Amino acid sequence: MKVLEYLSKKGYNRTEATLRMESAHQDGDGRPIPTRVEDSGGVKYGKAFDLFRHWIEENLEIYRPDLRRLLWPVFVYSFLDLVSDFYPREAKTFFSNFREIFENEHEDDLRSLQAIALPEHVSTNEIARIYQSQRYRATLSQTAFFNLIQFLESKEKEGGAVIISILQTRLNVVVVERTAEDQFSFARLLERAKHREDFPAEDEGIPGHNPGSAKLDSNAGSAVLTKLKLGQITLDAEGRQDVLYDLEDEDKANPPVAGQQSLVETFEQRIKREESEEVPGRTELPPRPPPLARDVAMEVQKVKEARDQLKLAGRTGGVGPGINVVMYTFHNTNDGITCIDFSGDYLLVAAGTDMHYIRVWSLDGSPLPGPPLANGQESKPASSHRLIGHSGPVYAVSFAPATASSDKQKFTKAQHLLSSSADRTVRLWSLESWACLVAYKGHDGPVWDVTWGPFGHYFLTGSHDRTARLWSTDRVDCLRLFVGHDRDVDHVCFHPNSAYVFTGSCDKMVRMWLLTNGYPVRMFTGHTGNITALACSLDGKLLASADDAGTIILWDLGAGKLVKRMRGHGKGGIWSLTWSMESAVIVSGGADGTVRAWDVQLPIDASGQGKVVGEGGAGQKIDAAAQIANVSGAGGKKKTKEVVVTSDQISAFPTKKSPVYKTMFTRQNLVLAGGAYMP
Numbered sequence: 001m002k003v004l005e006y007l008s009k010k011g012y013n014r015t016e017a018t019l020r021m022e023s024a025h026q027d028g029d030g031r032p033i034p035t036r037v038e039d040s041g042g043v044k045y046g047k048a049f050d051l052f053r054h055w056i057e058e059n060l061e062i063y064r065p066d067l068r069r070l071l072w073p074v075f076v077y078s079f080l081d082l083v084s085d086f087y088p089r090e091a092k093t094f095f096s097n098f099r100e101i102f103e104n105e106h107e108d109d110l111r112s113l114q115a116i117a118l119p120e121h122v123s124t125n126e127i128a129r130i131y132q133s134q135r136y137r138a139t140l141s142q143t144a145f146f147n148l149i150q151f152l153e154s155k156e157k158e159g160g161a162v163i164i165s166i167l168q169t170r171l172n173v174v175v176v177e178r179t180a181e182d183q184f185s186f187a188r189l190l191e192r193a194k195h196r197e198d199f200p201a202e203d204e205g206i207p208g209h210n211p212g213s214a215k216l217d218s219n220a221g222s223a224v225l226t227k228l229k230l231g232q233i234t235l236d237a238e239g240r241q242d243v244l245y246d247l248e249d250e251d252k253a254n255p256p257v258a259g260q261q262s263l264v265e266t267f268e269q270r271i272k273r274e275e276s277e278e279v280p281g282r283t284e285l286p287p288r289p290p291p292l293a294r295d296v297a298m299e300v301q302k303v304k305e306a307r308d309q310l311k312l313a314g315r316t317g318g319v320g321p322g323i324n325v326v327m328y329t330f331h332n333t334n335d336g337i338t339c340i341d342f343s344g345d346y347l348l349v350a351a352g353t354d355m356h357y358i359r360v361w362s363l364d365g366s367p368l369p370g371p372p373l374a375n376g377q378e379s380k381p382a383s384s385h386r387l388i389g390h391s392g393p394v395y396a397v398s399f400a401p402a403t404a405s406s407d408k409q410k411f412t413k414a415q416h417l418l419s420s421s422a423d424r425t426v427r428l429w430s431l432e433s434w435a436c437l438v439a440y441k442g443h444d445g446p447v448w449d450v451t452w453g454p455f456g457h458y459f460l461t462g463s464h465d466r467t468a469r470l471w472s473t474d475r476v477d478c479l480r481l482f483v484g485h486d487r488d489v490d491h492v493c494f495h496p497n498s499a500y501v502f503t504g505s506c507d508k509m510v511r512m513w514l515l516t517n518g519y520p521v522r523m524f525t526g527h528t529g530n531i532t533a534l535a536c537s538l539d540g541k542l543l544a545s546a547d548d549a550g551t552i553i554l555w556d557l558g559a560g561k562l563v564k565r566m567r568g569h570g571k572g573g574i575w576s577l578t579w580s581m582e583s584a585v586i587v588s589g590g591a592d593g594t595v596r597a598w599d600v601q602l603p604i605d606a607s608g609q610g611k612v613v614g615e616g617g618a619g620q621k622i623d624a625a626a627q628i629a630n631v632s633g634a635g636g637k638k639k640t641k642e643v644v645v646t647s648d649q650i651s652a653f654p655t656k657k658s659p660v661y662k663t664m665f666t667r668q669n670l671v672l673a674g675g676a677y678m679p
Helices: 002-010 013-023 043-057 064-068 071-084 088-102 107-113 119-124 126-133 142-154 156-170 186-195 237-253 263-275 293-308
Strands: 136-141 171-176 325-330 337-342 348-353 357-362 384-388 394-399 416-421 425-430 435-441 447-452 458-463 467-472 480-483 489-494 500-505 509-514 520-525 531-536 542-547 551-556 561-567 574-579 585-590 594-599 628-632 639-644 649-654 660-665 671-676
Touching: 002 013, 043 064, 043 071, 043 088, 043 156, 064 136, 064 142, 071 088, 071 107, 071 119, 071 126, 071 136, 071 156, 088 107, 107 126, 119 126, 136 142, 142 156, 142 171, 156 171, 237 263, 237 293, 263 293, 337 394, 337 660, 337 671, 348 394, 357 394, 357 416, 416 447, 425 447, 458 489, 458 500, 467 489, 467 500, 489 531, 500 531, 509 531, 509 542, 520 551, 531 585, 542 574, 542 585, 551 574, 585 660, 585 671, 594 660, 594 671
Parallel strands: 136 171, 325 671, 394 447, 447 489, 531 574, 574 660
Antiparallel strands: 337 348, 348 357, 357 384, 394 416, 416 425, 425 435, 447 458, 458 467, 467 480, 489 500, 500 509, 509 520, 531 542, 542 551, 551 561, 574 585, 585 594, 594 649, 628 639, 660 671
């Protein structure tokens, strides 16, 4: 200041002006004062992110859901840059200030990133290495992208330059043109904004890490996909002829009534439909044992049930089909039941428990024959049988394929049961001797799920050791390993033609594998919670997956794309999914104590009339078009959070405080459901 006063006193006006200009950006000690946020050290990231977030929240409502998807990658890369540039205090402050925004969707990643404090941690932390090694993919409509760039350039000094740098160096932003059909049309954008959808886009993220692409190659969004053969397997010529002979005999013995198709006509229609689809060749399927008389009898029974089944074709004129549900409730379980399954002949129900055993009952209450005695005589019938052999809680049970029999033939009934346990084994039980036949060992951790293949003989397991395994009943060692998930494989299921299998994990991904060689052919990401149920449609074209956030997602297997999301269950998990025979309706059951029916074909933006929804009994009438249902507790004493109910829901059936463990469509489109009463 003294120098400037001296120059002014002496009349050196030009020199004074030059000196004032040069010292305008310096503090009292001569250090430069940053005029741009990108020059202000570690603080710049917090200021830039806060500016970016506030602009998004004040943006037009139709663009807000898609622009919000940029917040997570910008947050992650800002935090990693702060740590890498030796700003530990600023990094900690930045993380604590903004982490709350992402806790619902990215809880696991936040937990892992929280441990990073030094630059060395960035190279050793698994999640940090994933983000550092690849670009994060995000898709924006053309209008939203231009709007974004215009704002960032206008706020370059206030922090826009920092965000632009991250978008250019760390993200792969794909700009798409808006069309009338795609997800970036005005109609779809308005729909997303209306329902405040906060889930990730199907093609968003880093390939191989959730949320990520449903594609397989490292370049997310590529159109290169393995071609699938999703058609149903038809009988060979000899087996088909045997079935036709039996059906002709049935038609002669019991002629169809007026207006009813004959069994032969029903069978021939099904064969023509199956032959019109592309099916895997015999070399693309696992070898099967030669067909037995039991297989022919089961096929005949399936044709009978197909002819007489109740037709469910989704909504007609906005009114859902009449769905009948039979609920079997287990009392006095002391919260000990862990899993339930119904037999394919609809005669038996099995429940696994945390007391290491399985109990089997008859559904109609009739006594079950006891095991044969040593002298060859039958023991006294009992109302139920306990299967004892596991040394840990039983997590899954699965009946072998079976059918009912109307002609008193008993060889088509359920004969075997599989169970998996925390003791790392899978056991095969005989339902005639009520004894364990084989214990299959191979997993290096608790076995969470087990299920039979559609034709028996083969079965699939998922375990804590992050693998799924294929087994056959005639070998004690597994036939195939399916490796690729980052965390436990919690749920598994077969494709109806048995050429493919599906696995769901708590890494929030669903994977599809070719059964014969274990090659991954699809990867579906987009769930915001752990996968809790899987079910493939009977026509083999769609997959339904559910999570513990109460969301069901439908996937198109051929295209590898998300079809739509359906919501209505309360939180706690959807524990079971089942498809109708026409693949037009899905029924789900879960921890909220309700059984819900969903329309597969209904468009996302359609509206319709909902039915009763409730959590623990007392429900209330809801309108699906209104999208919001207040779910109340028993007697309405306690009000829970609002649950979004999408218009795809056809109806909901509340129970009296009974979480639903299992739902199952019979071949005549009646729904069986099972749960345990929790007073």
